[in-house]
Each structure stands twice: as C-alpha cells, then as structure tokens.
Amino acid sequence: MSYDDHDDHGHHGSWAPIIASLGTMLFLYGFSEASMGITAIGLTILVWGLFTWWKGDLPFDGSEKMGELKSYGTPFGGMNVRKAGIWLFLMSEVMIFGTFFGAYIRMRTNWNTHWTLRDKAQEAIDGGATGTVDSIVETCMPHHHINVAACEQATNGLVNNSFWFTESGPPAYHHVAAEYITADFWTLLPGAINTFALILSSFTVVLALKAAKNVDLEPRVRDKKVRNYLTITLMLGTLFLILKLWEWNHLIHDYDFTISTLAGSFFYVTTGAHGVHVFVGLVFLTYFIYKAHIGGWDQNNAQSIEYYGLYWHFVDLAWVIIFPAFYLY
C-alpha cells in the first residue's frame, strides 16, 4: 500500500518507521498500565507516523524511479515486487487466523476437557472412588470421546450428565455464541447482513480498480467513479463494524454472554481481531479515497488499489470462514 524509495541519487530517509514504532510502544504501555491517557497519546503518535508515511506516498506515479520494482527470476519473474510482498504478508495472515481456528477447534472438540475432568476425578477419589486420576479420566473419555454412563459410575455420580451437557446441549462452560445467535431469525440477521456487506464491498473494490485502469474515461469522470466506488466500500465496511458492535452489545446485555467465559473469550477475541482487520482496512481506505478525491489515481498507479483489494478480499474470506464457525456451529 505504499512504495519505497529507490532513488539512484542518494536515498531519502523516512521519519515514519521510528514515529509509528514509538506510538505503538506508548499505546501498548498505556494499555498494559490501564492508562487511557497514554494509550490515546500512543495512538495519536501512531497515526502521525501513518500520515508521515502517506505523505511520502501521495505523489507515487507507478514508475520504477518511485519504487515500483519488477521482480527477476522464478517464481515471481515479471511481477511487481510489491505484489509479491502483499501475497507473502497474506500468507502470515493465514497463519494468524489459522491459529485462531486451531485454538477454537481444540476447545470445541473437548481436548481441554481433560483438565477440568482431572480435578473432578481427584475430588471423586478424595470422596472414596476407586482407581487413579488417570484411570478415571480414561474411563470417562476413552480416546477423547465422552462415555457419560461409565464416567458417572466411576466417579460415584460426581461427574454426571450435567457436567458434560446443559439442557441445551454443550458442556456448561461451553455456552457458545451460536446458541444465542441462532436462537431466532432476528439475532441471526445482523451477521447475515454483515456477510453480504463484506462480499459486496469486495466487489466494489474491484469496480474501483477497473474504473481507475480504464483509459477510455475522461480523467474527471474516472476520478469521480473511483472515489464513489471506494466510498461505497468504506460505507459497507462501516456498516459491518456498526452491526458487529450492536450484536456484541446484544450478546453481552441480553444474554449475559461475556468475555469472561471460555467460549466468550474465543468469540470476542477472534471476531474482534477480524474487526480490527476491517478497521485497519477502513483507515487505509480513507487515504485511498482522499487520493481519489484529489485525482491521484490513473492506469499507472492503480495497482495500489489492486494490492489493497488483495488484503480486503482476504479479510472478506476470513469472515466467510469465521461466520459459520462462530455464528452457526
């Protein structure tokens, strides 16, 4: 989303990295110490760094002199270096969301139930049950499957049906968000709208790119089109965030589904991380819209919109997996 200097006549430095890093540090420091003041100062400095970065990026015209390098050799021969960079970055994003899913699935498949079960088994032994903790756990969860009847017998009734299941199904500490969300149509609606909003916004980004690359259009018409499509994308993204926050609010206040339960921790942190990705995308989008507003896009530098689009598509794709896994399953 930016270019880098490759000036043959001495290189220009940039203040952006050191300022943004200082901002990040102060932000994290303030957050750790629960000091909203320092957090706000840190964020301000971070944004200052971002602005410094964009200021250098604004005159970018897509020429090699301004940093658009072509790749040599396999496997990216002929491709722009920045495009390869974005794809590589997205690979690490895949791992980020892969970690979220891995941890979530581990919880949902009861891998970690062992831990609570061991405590209960010890309690049962203290209360007179025969066997060891290991043997009771083995009886209760042979090969990670639950054997309710055998378990109840082995623990003298301590670990009974209510340990594993609530009336609505999953274990007591596993009241997952999907239980509440799928309860009726009106709670499911915001998530459904969000899904379509994101998919649609992925489409409008492509339309913006297509308009920017269209050499047949009058420059003024083209700029206006690019700006409008990008603005629609921004609005759809904003709609997504608003509905998301509304939905969180609903879950917390109407269903008492808070972050202090295990399933709540996973739900809020995972969807929140995705929300942060959307938000960062919107922040960058405002810069793109500003550049469109001053007529900064043409067929020579429109690939920046394409690279932004790759990121935006990824955020969309991540949602398409998060939605069924966290809202429906």
Place this chain on the structure above:
Amino acid sequence: MNKNKVRVMSLLFVIFIALAATPQMTSYPTGLGTNGNNGCGCHSGGAGTTTVTVEGMPDSFTGGESYELTLTVSNPDIAGGEISANMGGFRFFASAGTFGAGENFTDLVQESEGGMTHTELGNDLRSWNVTWTAPDNEGQIVEFEAHGNAVNGNAVIPTDLKGNTGDAWGTFEASLPGAAALGGGAILIEQAEPFEVAIAAITFGIALFSLMLVYVFYRNNPDGFNLNGLTEWLKKWMTTTDHKEVGTLYFVFSFLFLLIGGIFAMLFRLQLAVADNDFLTQDQYNSFFTLHGTTMIFLAAMPMIAAFANWIIPLQIGAKDLAFPRVNAMGFWMLAFSSFLLYGGVMAGEGADITWTMYAPFSNSLGEKGASAGTTLFVAGIIMLGISSTLSGVNFIATVMTMRAPGVTWMKMPLFTWSIFVANAMLYLSLPALIIGTAYLYFDRTIGTHFYDAAVGGDPILWAHLFWYFGHPEVYVVILPAFGVVSEVLSTSAKRSVFGYKSMVYALAGIGVLGFIVWGHHMLTSGMDPTLRLIMMLTTMLVAIPTGVKIFNWLATLWGGSLVFKTHTLWALGFLVTFTMGGISGMFFPVAGLDTHFHDTYFVVAHFHYVLVGGTLFGMYSAIYYWYPKAVGRKLDEKLGLLHFLITFIAMNGTFWPMHQLGIEGMPRRYHTYSVDSWSELNSFITMSALIMGLAQLILAWNLIRSYKHGEKCGKDPWGGWSLEWTTTSPPPTPSFHEIPTQEDDNLHHVESNSGGMFSRMWKGVEPE
C-alpha cells in the same frame, strides 16, 4: 530551531524521560500496573490523605528479638467508625528481618512475598498487630515501608466494585538501626542490592553508549562538531532506510543487548556459585533469568542475524537494496522500542518472572500467587517483537524471491542467503502462533478473558502448544544463519567451493520443513497424548539426518581444501566442535524415557547453551570477523581476535560442560538456590568460567571500536571469497550497486574482479589470463 532539530530532540526527550521515569514507578502509591505490590490486587485508587502510623517501634533493635508492632491507618475524610466491613488495608515491608502475625491476630494478617498484608478478614479493620523478628546482624539499619489504604467500605460502595473508588493511600517510612549500628558503634556493611547493581550497570551502559555515540560523531567529522551537525547526523540514523545503515543499527543494538544479557547471566551465576546462597532473592533471580533468556534470543541473537542479513543479502544476490526499505526500518524500530516494554518491569523492581517460555497457568495468573506486575508489560513487548519479526521476515523472503540479479538462480545462491531465506520462511510462518498465543495471554492479564484458566475450562496446555509451535522453529531460526556463515567461511578459508552444495541446500530446506513437526518434544512430560508423543519422538530424531549431512559436508570441505587460519576460520572450527557436542546431547531429549529424567535439569541448560553459544554465537562471531572488513574497509585485529577466541572457547566449555553432570545428578533449572553441598564445587567452577567468558567479550568490543579507525586497510576481497559481495568496494556504495550485476559463473566473475582472490592464491605465480 529547524524542524529536524525539534523532531530529534523531542524523540530523544521522550526516550530519556521514559528511562528516568521507569525506576520511579515503585513509588507510585498503587505500584506498577493495576495489580500493585502495595495491597491486594483489587485496589487501584490514587494517593490520598490517609495517615499511616506504626506504634511499638524501639529506638534500636537487638538481633533475633521479636517486636510487636501496631499499624494504624486513619483518614478524617473517609469515615470508618459506623461501617463494619471493608474499611482498610495495608502492605508492610522491611529491608531485613522477618514478619509474623501478631498475637490474637493470626486470622487477620498474613505474610506474603517478604512483606506483610491483611487477609480477607483483616479487611474489616483499620488497625493491625504484627510481629517483626529482627535479623541477627545488629550492624545494619533496617528500612521500613508501609502503604496503608482507607476504604469507605460496604456501606457506601457496593462489594462488587471492591472499592475501586473511594480508596486513599498513604505511606509510612522509617529507619531502625541495630544496637551495634547505633551511634556509629560498628562498621556498617552495606549489602549490594542486585537490582541496583543491574540498573546501575544498564544505566551506566546507556550513558557510556550515548557518550560513545557523541564520540563516534566527533571522530567522523571533527570540524563539524556542533549541535546542528549532531542533530543532522542523528536524523540520518533515525530516518535511514538504507539496508547497510539499518544493518549497522541492528548490529549495535544487538551487541549492546548481548552485553546486558551477559550482565544478568553473571549476576545469577554469582547467586548459584555456592549452596544456599542469598545474593539474589527468589524474585530477583526469577526476573533476571527471564530477562536473560528473552534478551539473548530476541534482543541479541535475532537482531545480530538480522544485522548480517541486512548487510549481506542484497550484496550477495546483486540487489540495490531490500525489497521494502521502509518496512525494514520499521522492523528495526519496533524491535528497539519493544526493549523498553521488556525492561520496564525490571527497572521498576517488578520484573517479569515467567521465563522466556512464559508458561501458563503461572504467567496468566494475577495477584499474590501470580506472576509479577511487570509481566503485562513484558508480554506487550513480546507482541511488539512479533510485529517486528513479521515485518522483517516478509521483507527478507520477498527480497530473496524477487530481487536476485540476472544469473543468480536458486541453485547458484550463496549458502548464507539460502540459510536466511529458510530461517525467515520458518520465522514468519511460526510467529503468528506466538503472536496470537501472547495476545491471549495479554488479554487474560488485562481485559479478563480466560483462555488459559483451567477453572473455567481454559487450557494451559494450549499455551504450550502455541508457544512451542513457534518456539521450536525459532531455535532453527537462530541456528540456520550460523550454518550459512560457517558454510561461507569454511569454503573461503579452505579455498574451495563448499562440498556438496546441493545437498547443503536440501538439508537446509529439510530442516525447514521438519522443524515445524517436532515441537512436541518440549512437552513430552506435559501429559500430551501418547500417540502425539511417539510421532514427535520420531520426527525429532529425523532432524539429526539433515544436520548430520551438513556437518559431514563441512568436514569434507576442509578435507579437500588448504586451510588458512584466520580468526573467522577459528570461530567456524570452534563451531564445528561445540555445535556437534550440543547436537549430540540434544539427541537425548526426543527419547521420552530419558527426557522424563532430564526434563528441567541443568542437562537441558547445558544442551541449549552448547547449541546457542557454541552454535549461534560462535557462528555470528565468525561472521563479525569475516564481514567487518566489507562493512568498514578495515580488518579487525587478528591478535586480539585470537585471544578473544581462545579465552571464549575454553571458558565456554568450562561454563557449560559441567552442567551436563549437574543435570544428570538432578540439579533442577530455574531454582534460585540449592542445598546439596556436593554441587557447590562444580557450580563455583562454572561461575568462574562464566565470569571469564563474560569479561572476554570486552576484548571484542574493544577490537570493534579500535579497528574502526586503526585497523589494517583492505581492498574489495581481503579473504579471497568469491560470492558477489566481494566484488563491490569496502565499504560498498549507496545504493549498493550502481549497475545491477549479472552473474555468469562464480569463478569467472571472481577472476575478472582481479583482486588477488581465490585464483591467484590457489595458483601461486600464475597470473589469470
């Protein structure tokens, strides 16, 4: 003042204020973080008008005697008379002696972390009785410090708020001399406070470092020595995006932290020198070795690798710069600023004590029994390190994939470039697990999630999986670049190309793939699924095969060559010896049965120091002596280099070899002391060796500084290497190549450069045609 001066000065100002402010955090009434050390974790109110008094204090104490003290808090603004519960709290510390509960007060007060505090029951009072037993040494002055809190109780504030508002803290301080110290009757023996030693050493180091910066600036241009010149010069370094300058920043940073990490190591080696030592307290020991591990891995080894990757990769593949120079600078500054977060805790006396592995459920637990308050900052620092490494990882991979000059095909790439490529591919694919894992941990500590809290079904083992999914690739991330350096150095020194180039590349790639499926061997004793344990056992042993291929290829390279013993050659040969020994001791751990015995003993410590010091550090030292002439245009002093190598090599083996025996005898790691007298002898020897090794590194520091101006001048290719970096001038121009070079054939290219390299050395008296 011009704009730059304002910017540079304001940034420096912020940094110095931060440095000056961090040690003050303890004097803030609620301590560091939301869970301060001055009361229970639930109170975070500010300083108030509360008066704290202590009655029953004698004029001087008699050694060993117990005194009954009454601590009272009073506050006219916060009524306490008519309400019955939650009226006050306190935290009472003394620099010596021990606390106990007062008579009839056993249920109301309790000892914790060397101080005294109230229990849940004692929460309902405003006056408490405690006993304090004086230390035996009467020749000292004991400092007392009490923090008291008047709360306006249940009557006004609902219990679920736990008095978050309506708190008011006050402080009491007093000094109590011993009978012998009264009136100067005895010579006072001030005991060194290790925290102060550490902080003084670090502050002194930073002051020296700043002085050195000014001096370097002065030496660069004695005529331009004024404030304007200095800010211009600092601006150049603070805004640089040139790969060579960022590489230099990485190097200076990593070397500074190598020394700081070494200071920590020497401090806790002093503690471990003899049985039952009390030089460090438990908490100090815990935070020192935590900082030592994290510093050495994240702030010393990885930046040093990044330094050489920055400097050498574009030169070796014929690129003008890295793919994303600004992102590269961002990676460095993220790393630099994260060190403030990592060290913030220890500067305030509340250093993270969770080891570099940060195991849950200790690291995520809060309050008295949990990890110390500085841990939250520490975890935030780790997240920032993760961002930094992701940025630089993407950058290096993109550079190697897209910026290779024509003719530099994958199978003609120098092995150092290959090793950096594989290491960064591993790093950036494994880091997300750490970032997410630490984010979970961070949220557990700050906003009340329960990812690792077993009480609500959370899963501490999840942390171990996430951490080691990153952690094991990480150890290859720090060793593979050393492999690359040794390949370069040995082939240059033996004056022949490396034996079995292709098998070397496949071995690197093989380690890169295998590295991702072996993490379970760190968790063999954690209660993991036996099937998974068996799989991890086998895959771990498989790693020995590509590593063995590399060792034998290096030996074969030496066999057919004619070796020149330069300092970098010595380090590479030393690497072969110590790394192989470390590799062999590593083969004990994947065997689950043996691991059950060796787990968390000094045998493990010996193993990973053999591979990290004897492997990574020796490899990086080799790189310093090898590439310093390329960066500076002058060679390092060979005599000092030889001295540095000999002392470090011997002292390194003296330090870590005996740890194998201690480990087999069962000495556990991460314990601040031990009571087995028979271990003292070996431990004293280890401590002495460690001190010698630490001091020997000053030889290198001196060598680096001195040779900058006084070293022997050298041309393009002082050692006779024939990869592309030796074809540019020393130091190289900016951008690093004016014309992108084309690599036709390695040896041909070298002969053309006509710099007295491999050709003329191999064929003495025969001039190249």
